[in-house]
Amino acid sequence: MVSEVFEVDGKRVLVENIPAQICAQCGEMTFSRETTERVRRMVHGEAEPSGVVELDVFAYA
Numbered sequence: 001m002v003s004e005v006f007e008v009d010g011k012r013v014l015v016e017n018i019p020a021q022i023c024a025q026c027g028e029m030t031f032s033r034e035t036t037e038r039v040r041r042m043v044h045g046e047a048e049p050s051g052v053v054e055l056d057v058f059a060y061a
């Protein structure tokens, strides 16, 4: 389970407890098609946020 920040219409939202698959070869994290679709629907207004967090933003470059 991972938490990911997504940008939706210029606004950042955090989705917690997303089931992710980690590639055994390269360590890359991927979401299943179903998970991706469900997250997409949630952040586009189909679900009520469970809370609000403050977000520190860092720009690498």
Ligand SMILES: [Zn+2]
Pocket: 023, 024, 025, 026, 027, 028
């Ligand atoms: Zn891989």
